[in-house]
Amino acid sequence: MATFHFDFVGPERTLYSGEVQAVQLPGTEGEMTVLPKHAPVLTTLKVGVITVTETSGSGKRIYVQGGFADIGPESVTVLAERAAPIEEVNPAMLDKEIEQAELDRDATTDLGKREQLNAQIVQLQEAKKVLAF
Amino acid sequence: MPSLKDLRNRITSVKSTQKITKAMQMVAAAKLRRAQTAAESGRPYAEKMSATLGNLAANLVGGVGAPKLLSGTGADKTHLLIVCTADRGLCGAFNSSISRLAAKHARQLASEGKTVKIFTVGKKGYDMLRRQFRAEIIENIDIRGTRPVDYAFASEIAEKILARFDAGEFDVATLYFSAFKSVISQIPTAQKLIPAELPDAEGKTTTGASADAAMEFEPSEEGILDTLLPKNLTVQIYKALLENAASEQGARMSAMDSATRNAGEMIKKQTQIYNRTRQAMITKELIEIISGAEAL
Numbered sequence: 001m002a003t004f005h006f007d008f009v010g011p012e013r014t015l016y017s018g019e020v021q022a023v024q025l026p027g028t029e030g031e032m033t034v035l036p037k038h039a040p041v042l043t044t045l046k047v048g049v050i051t052v053t054e055t056s057g058s059g060k061r062i063y064v065q066g067g068f069a070d071i072g073p074e075s076v077t078v079l080a081e082r083a084a085p086i087e088e089v090n091p092a093m094l095d096k097e098i099e100q101a102e103l104d105r106d107a108t109t110d111l112g113k114r115e116q117l118n119a120q121i122v123q124l125q126e127a128k129k130v131l132a133f
Numbered sequence: 134m135p136s137l138k139d140l141r142n143r144i145t146s147v148k149s150t151q152k153i154t155k156a157m158q159m160v161a162a163a164k165l166r167r168a169q170t171a172a173e174s175g176r177p178y179a180e181k182m183s184a185t186l187g188n189l190a191a192n193l194v195g196g197v198g199a200p201k202l203l204s205g206t207g208a209d210k211t212h213l214l215i216v217c218t219a220d221r222g223l224c225g226a227f228n229s230s231i232s233r234l235a236a237k238h239a240r241q242l243a244s245e246g247k248t249v250k251i252f253t254v255g256k257k258g259y260d261m262l263r264r265q266f267r268a269e270i271i272e273n274i275d276i277r278g279t280r281p282v283d284y285a286f287a288s289e290i291a292e293k294i295l296a297r298f299d300a301g302e303f304d305v306a307t308l309y310f311s312a313f314k315s316v317i318s319q320i321p322t323a324q325k326l327i328p329a330e331l332p333d334a335e336g337k338t339t340t341g342a343s344a345d346a347a348m349e350f351e352p353s354e355e356g357i358l359d360t361l362l363p364k365n366l367t368v369q370i371y372k373a374l375l376e377n378a379a380s381e382q383g384a385r386m387s388a389m390d391s392a393t394r395n396a397g398e399m400i401k402k403q404t405q406i407y408n409r410t411r412q413a414m415i416t417k418e419l420i421e422i423i424s425g426a427e428a429l
Contacts, residue, residue: 007181009178012171013174028352041348044356079178079182
């Protein structure tokens with residue numbers, strides 16, 4: 001099966017780089033699976049899980065919190081602000097983040113910011129559901 | 134003429150100073166390696182980010198409706214100088230060359246009738262600029278406690294700057310830091326942050342998609358720019374901090390190297406004087422004894 005190059009870059013280091021068959025990304029406007037020869041798309045990412053298929057049947061899951069993906073026909077680059085292998089993420093951590101976001105939301109009077117934080121909370125709760133199984 | 138005891142004390146004190154400078158040099162060398170690796174591993178992110186932004190900005194022809202972070206406020210009245218230095222001294226001209234460059238630009242801007250505001254990162258830059266620009270400094274953040282520099286620290290700074298920008302406190306922001314060229318050469322650099330200076334998208338392609346290929350955007354192009362530009366600010370600051378960290382250690386290493394060498398020279402000279410004085414004393418005593426014996 002055809003493959004393409006996938007780079008997963010964090011601000012402090014490159015987290016993954018290699019040939020893959022498919023990548024599933026949590027786009028802000030919906031989950032999407034990228035296969036080789038994808039049309040060029042630039043999308044922002046929400047909180048969620050990236051699933052990398054290196055060879056059929058095997059998958060690697062990476063937890064990502066915000067960032068964006070640059071998709072081209074021959075390669076995909078994800079720039080993530082925060083990321084961790086799925087094994088290192090636990091629900092307690094997410095609960096803490098949700099709590100913090102809620103505190104921030106209640107503390108601010110700026111409506112735009114409030115909306116932003118609300119969206120973030122929803123995303124985090126969704127991510128928790130995804131992680132649950 | 135100092136006594137023998139004085140000379141001995143002096144030599145011991147120089148020797149212990151030499152021990153300290155030597156230890157500092159070695160610590161700086163070890164830290165430099167770490168800082169250099171950090172700077173290198175942070176590079177792909179910054180490069181990909183500015184390449185993507187460059188493409189995006191090129192697509193946004195004419196810049197109509199472009200976010201303010203990209204095109205500026207249209208005015209050029211108030212300048213914010215973000216001066217990044219270290220928290221610690223004993224690293225040669227590292228801190229002072231950054232502060233001097235910033236001070237020079239600040240004076241120049243002031244003479245052109247523009248308002249200058251200064252935001253310092255790191256204690257040393259604050260200490261140096263405080264004397265001349267007490268009124269202009271609006272904020273200072275110490276690096277202490279967040280060692281080694283991490284992305285979260287950079288985004289904390291970026292958030293503060295963005296909040297001030299959104300409040301309309303300044304029109305143009307420039308970042309001052311020291312670019313790391315080699316252990317003996319660090320170049321104080323000024324980089325424009327707002328409006329963003331982006332590499333030419335021409336000839337550059339990101340991930341195989343050329344700039345003129347029809348790109349799809351999710352959400353809209355403006356939406357992506359809105360989230361990317363603040364992130365770019367953070368990335369640029371993070372990059373500057375990493376370069377600074379490497380430069381600081383490099384500067385400290387070479388400063389401590391020459392300090393160690395100077396101490397060695399000093400010890401050599403003092404030891405020579407000490408030996409000569411000792412010999413002179415012995416000769417003098419001998420002469421006294423002999424002439425005393427002869428007088429009998």
